[in-house]
Amino acid sequence: MKKAKKIIVKTALVFLLTMLSACGKKDVVEEKEETSQVIKIPVIFTVDPTTGKKNNYELAAAFNEAYEGKYYLDVSWVLETEEEYRQNLRRMNVTDTLPAIIYDVCTVPSFYKMMVEDERIENLTPYIESDPEWKEMIEPAVLKGCTYENGNIYLGPISTAAFTCSGMFWNEDLFRAAGIEEFPKTWSDFWKVCDKLDAKGIIPLALHTEGTGWAPMLISTASIADTDEGLAFMREVLPDTYDTKSGRKLVTNIQKLFQYTTKDAIHSDYDVAYSNFFTGTAAMIPNGYWMIDQVPEKWNDRVRFSAFPENTMVASPETFGWAIVSSYSDEIKEAAVEFLKFRTRFNKGEKENFFAKESNQTEGLYKDYMHAFESVERIVPNYQVKWNSILQEKTLGKALALTADNSISPDEFIDMMNESVIEYNKEQ
Numbered sequence: 082m083k084k085a086k087k088i089i090v091k092t093a094l095v096f097l098l099t100m101l102s103a104c105g106k107k108d109v110v111e112e113k114e115e116t117s118q119v120i121k122i123p124v125i126f127t128v129d130p131t132t133g134k135k136n137n138y139e140l141a142a143a144f145n146e147a148y149e150g151k152y153y154l155d156v157s158w159v160l161e162t163e164e165e166y167r168q169n170l171r172r173m174n175v176t177d178t179l180p181a182i183i184y185d186v187c188t189v190p191s192f193y194k195m196m197v198e199d200e201r202i203e204n205l206t207p208y209i210e211s212d213p214e215w216k217e218m219i220e221p222a223v224l225k226g227c228t229y230e231n232g233n234i235y236l237g238p239i240s241t242a243a244f245t246c247s248g249m250f251w252n253e254d255l256f257r258a259a260g261i262e263e264f265p266k267t268w269s270d271f272w273k274v275c276d277k278l279d280a281k282g283i284i285p286l287a288l289h290t291e292g293t294g295w296a297p298m299l300i301s302t303a304s305i306a307d308t309d310e311g312l313a314f315m316r317e318v319l320p321d322t323y324d325t326k327s328g329r330k331l332v333t334n335i336q337k338l339f340q341y342t343t344k345d346a347i348h349s350d351y352d353v354a355y356s357n358f359f360t361g362t363a364a365m366i367p368n369g370y371w372m373i374d375q376v377p378e379k380w381n382d383r384v385r386f387s388a389f390p391e392n393t394m395v396a397s398p399e400t401f402g403w404a405i406v407s408s409y410s411d412e413i414k415e416a417a418v419e420f421l422k423f424r425t426r427f428n429k430g431e432k433e434n435f436f437a438k439e440s441n442q443t444e445g446l447y448k449d450y451m452h453a454f455e456s457v458e459r460i461v462p463n464y465q466v467k468w469n470s471i472l473q474e475k476t477l478g479k480a481l482a483l484t485a486d487n488s489i490s491p492d493e494f495i496d497m498m499n500e501s502v503i504e505y506n507k508e509q
Contacts, residue, residue, distance in 0.1 A: 120416045121155040123180040128160045131352045132375045144423050152416045162350065164292045167192075174201065177408065181417050184403040187236060190319065191470040191505070197235055202404040206234045208418050215422050218429045226399035236402025237421030240429035243436070245401055246394040246460065247299050247369035248453055250376075250446075253385050255283050255364040264387035268304055271390045275341045278364050285341040287354040287363035290481040293473045296354050297342075297481060298464055299367040301335045303389040306461040315461050319469055319505075323498040332484070332491040332498075339485040347485045369396075373446045386449035388457055397463035471508075472501035 126137045141154045157180070161169070166185060171192060173179045179201075186202065187193040196202045209216050216224070219238045227236040239245075251264055256274075259281040265271040275285040288297045305311035305327050314320070314327035322328070339346065343357050358366040359377055367389075376384055388394050403424070405417045436451065465473060480497045483489040489497075 119153045124182045125157045179406045181409045186404045188465045189470045204233045223398040227402045239401045240425045241432045242398040243432045244370045245398045246396040248388045251365045268390045284363040287358040287366040288342040288346045289349045289354040291350040294481045302464050303393045304334045305330045307391045332494045388453040392458040394457045395461045397466045469505035471505045476501040
């Protein structure tokens with residue numbers, strides 16, 4: 082009987098140890114499964130309301146293929162303009178619903194400053210400094226543009242400024258109909274071209290006034306950079322006053338531009354300007370490299386691209402820098418860093434492939450852009466990363482519409498801009 086009890090006890094102990102062992106193995110398996118699970122990186126990308134194209138689709142697909150089984154860029158596609166995206170960023174920041182990676186962060190300087198000072202976005206300096214391969218992929222001008230005033234980097238840089246520049250798209254058929262054989266090389270000739278087109282009943286420019294007035298502001302800011310003083314003004318961050326020689330020239334040129342555009346330019350957004358150009362209603366529209374992929378196929382043989390007069394282009398590579406939101410887990414943030422590194426490499430590859438081609442292998446707009454970028458003499462910073470948020474979000478749209486129908490004078494336009502400076506300073 083005692084022997085039987087011993088057997089029972091031994092059996093129970095073996096059973097208990099077996100169960101404990103099994104439990105231990107189960108925990109390890111679950112732990113391995115958890116650690117081997119794909120890490121998802123939440124991000125929001127836009128679908129262009131004008132073209133229906135998914136922005137950054139190729140980049141996302143390439144990353145997910147390269148890191149299959151390890152990382153996954155979990156994209157939510159939303160149909161909205163860039164302006165709407167920027168507005169939603171601020172709303173999501175307040176409600177703490179931001180995705181792990183965000184872009185267009187520094188397009189509004191006050192938002193960028195707030196995100197840095199509130200430690201809402203990650204300091205990427207340690208990651209870049211500890212990875213020589215990543216740092217070497219970034220052009221010095223791009224790295225400098227993405228460096229904050231405190232010396233830290235909060236914007237994951239692209240590799241090159243090569244695809245960040247804006248100039249003018251123009252309709253070659255409409256130019257020829259007005260007896261114009263080439264894009265004007267000087268600003269004096271530019272206004273003469275506008276007059277020639279107008280005289281032939283052709284509307285020279287596709288513009289708009291809503292938001293920050295992207296199209297007219299590109300032309301007008303480029304036009305004041307033909308002097309050292311004007312270029313210095315455009316490089317100034319948060320100017321204290323616009324009542325300067327450069328400021329007056331800027332406003333005067335804005336007023337002049339609206340003499341050569343469509344009637345529906347007032348109180349309309351960029352999609353209207355885009356439509357006016359690609360229906361043949363207007364002969365010119367300013368925009369950047371990225372619009373080449375938005376050109377309708379049947380227009381490829383009719384549209385050309387040139388730098389602005391005086392061999393000038395507008396670019397701010399920092400606007401292409403993307404940030405990582407600090408509130409996410411270390412695991413997701415580290416995965417997001419890998420994505421930003423991949424994006425830099427992806428961009429570097431794009432440049433190398435693009436410029437490795439012989440000129441006879443590159444056609445149409447791509448060839449035009451390559452020539453413009455390689456021969457550009459002046460690169461003007463984008464006003465959207467230099468001027469205060471009140472001016473951009475409230476004042477410009479209103480002032481552009483008023484000046485377009487001659488309701489305000491250049492002096493009154495400047496007064497409105499200076500009032501935005503005062504209001505902005507009070508808020509700080």
